[in-house]
Amino acid sequence: MATINIENFDDELYEALRKRAETRGTSFGAVLTELVKQHIPTESELAARHAYFERLSKIHAKPVPEGVKFKSTEDMLHEDRDR
Numbered sequence: 001m002a003t004i005n006i007e008n009f010d011d012e013l014y015e016a017l018r019k020r021a022e023t024r025g026t027s028f029g030a031v032l033t034e035l036v037k038q039h040i041p042t043e044s045e046l047a048a049r050h051a052y053f054e055r056l057s058k059i060h061a062k063p064v065p066e067g068v069k070f071k072s073t074e075d076m077l078h079e080d081r082d083r
Helices: 011-024 028-037 044-063 073-082
Strands: none
Touching: 011 028
16 A cells, blocks of 8 residues: 655645544544545546446437437426326
8 A cells, every 4th residue: 555745735724634534533544545535536437437428328329219209397397296
């Protein structure tokens, strides 16, 4: 596992992270790691997202069968309210 040393880290941000760690009863490193995991995708995460969007694109590209009509959003809302 890698070790990170950050120079010139903003003091106010450091305090916010420290307080978050204290509030959650965990370490500063655990809080920082969780935030990075939430916001920086790994190569495998990007590949999974790409595959997902490829599948969505294929579904979206399929033509609607002839004769199929979709109700408007407004009509569906009215039906739902009438239940």
